Amino acid sequence: MSKTINLFEFVKYSWKKSEELKDLPKKKKFSDELEKVLDHIWLERNKFIPSENLYYLSKSKKQRFIDFRKNEIVPRNWIGTIHFRGKEDEYIINLLPKIFHNENKNLNEIEINGIFTHILWWLTGSEKQNYSTVENSLEALESNLLEVMVYLFSEYTLDVFSSNSYNxxxxxxxxxxxxxxxxxxxxxxxxxxxxxxxxxxxxxxxxxYNNKFNQIVKYVARLLKDFTKNKITKRNLEELLFILDEVEYKTVTIEDCDQVILNPIYTEFKTILDNCKLFLSSLSVYKWKDDYSVFALLIPSEKLFENFIFSILKNNQGDQIKRVSRSRPGRSYLAKQLPDKNRFKMLSDIVLKLATNDYLIFDTKYKKIYNSNIDDDELDPIYNISQSDIYQMVSYAIASGVSNIGLIYPSLPSEDKNKELPIYEISDALSDGKLIRIFPFKVDIIHSKGLEFEVIGKLEDVFLEAKNKLIGQLHTVVETIYNFKIETTK
Structure with missing residues (x-):
């Protein structure tokens, strides 16, 4: 039996009532096994996941991918695929971005594929996974993010190695x-x-020819071939392994990828290495009690959104931006623990140095913000922007000396695009009343047709209009903050 389960971040799924889980046989056994598997992946996460995200630094031995409660489960802030394959049963659990969730509608297969296509687009812009050059039709593939990514990797890598060899x-x-x-x-x-x-x-x-780069490609290709069920993908990987037959097969890690230094002219090989690094940094593959083989690819959604926005800005700076980086002026730590220890390191998402040599700091917030109508002192009653976000930005402003801070949120598919968000102003009494201004903005990271669009040709062509719109919005964000500063200082 093969069962695909689609779950959205932070949505509650009842074991007894939800459409996704209610028909599962042996729910208790499935729940227990899934939680143990995720605990194993969590304990091993430092081997295959980058360490920038604070969740990675947690000392908890309990996994933080999905919350298991008495009568329900709640996925957390990860997107990707967890694939169980047993002797009799097979489960594919897709963890999907919360911005696509609609509680009044069950998504069809075309729409699920649309979500996967969006994730691939975000990856191409954030982690240099250059799938955009591949001619493909994702509609022909199974509704499985992992299979989609492996297919695209196999197509691109085989195409490169069929005409070039890396020595x-x-x-x-x-x-x-x-x-x-x-x-x-x-x-x-x-x-x-x-x-x-x-x-x-x-x-x-x-x-x-038997070099570290080719050894990495061979290891990843065999790893993926042993798990994929897609016939085209399996054939592509078998042909790739035939080409690499003279290369030594050896186990590699993410650290091995960092040791490979490619000549800049080998852009296509750099793309392959980046993709191998993505798989090695996001995959956990192992046997579970000899009953299940587990193949998990999990990506932290906040980091994906942050890297996507950062890369779009960095690669499309325009005339008004001199530099896009993560290095900001001022100190790197919020506080000093006496006598001489720094504490509470501050990590800026995006720092812009403008052509005028002014600085702007942006922080990306992968959150839904909308008219909440909730009477809560912790939230803006109209826009549900959290108090903690404002506190964080104030501390950034004080430490860096940059008084204009932008908050960037993703727009939701069905909301009013023309509704402006408020500007928050804080008087810094410690700096003679210097004003700190926080500017929240929403930007579109979704195709203009939502999830029902035709996926034919190159990924970059499919999302060209959406990308250009996003670039325009980000430039408008920068211009709006800078012009507001000019107007208020006249």
Whole structure:
């Protein structure tokens, strides 16, 4: 039996009542096994997940991917796929972005594929996963994010390796009977003392096909081939492995990817390496009690949104922006613990240096904001912007000396796009009444047709209109903040 379960972030799913879970057989066993599997992935996360996100630094031994409650489960802030394959049962659990959730509508297969296509677009802009160059039709694939990503990787990588091979000069240490390169005399002295004066330890550069880059590609290709069910993907990976037959098969890690330095002219190989790094940093693959094989690809949604917006701005700066970075003026820590220890490191999402040499700081917030009509002192009663977000931005402003801070939220598909958000103003009494202004904005990261659009051709062409609109919105955000500053100082 194969069962696909689609779950949205932060939505409550009842074991007994929700459409997604109510028909599952052996719910208790499934729940217990799933929680244990996620606990295992969580404990191993430092091996395959970058460490920038604060969730990664948690000392908790309990997983933070899905909350398991007495009568329900609630996915947290991760998107991706968890794939169980057992002797009799098979489960594919897709964790989907909350911005697409509509409690009044069940999504069809085309719309689910539309969500996956959006995630791929965000990845192409944030982690340099250059799937945009691949001709593809995602409608022909299963509703499984992992299968979609593996398919696109296999198509692109096979296309590159079919017409190019990657060879690289690597330093080789080898015992020879004639000198090649230069002699390691320290080792030769040891050989001579043992009566092996005819053995010369040599160090030389060799133009190697069996290099670390090709070993990484081979390892990832075999890893993915053993799990994919898509016939086209499996065939692509088998052909790729045939091409790499002379390359040594060895286990590699994300650290091995960081050790590979590619010539800038090899842009297509850089794309492949970035994709291998994504898989190695996001996958957890193992056997569970000899009953299940587990294949999980999980991406932190806040980090994906942040990296996507950062990359769009950095690659499309325009005339008014001199530099986009994560380095900001001022100090890096909020407080000093006496006598001399820094505490509470501040991580800026996006720092802009304008052509005028002014600075703006932006923080991305992957949250739904809308008219809440909730009487809560912790929220803006009209826009439900949280008090904690404002506190955080005030601390950024005080530490950096930058008084104009932007908050960037994603727009929701069905909301009023023309509704402006308020500006928050705080008087800093410690700086002679200097005003700190916080500007919330919403930007569109969704196709103009929502989820029902035709996916034919290149991904970059499918989302070209949406990308151009987003670039325009971000430039307007920068202009709005700067012009407001100019008007208020006249």
């Amino acid at each position: 690289y000069y690597e330093t080789v240490e080898e015992d020879l009977q004639t000198v090649k390169g230069y002699t390691d005399f320290n080792q030769y002295v040891n050989n001579y003392a043992r009566g092996n004066h005819h053995i010369i330890p040599c160090v030389y550069d060799s133009f190697q």
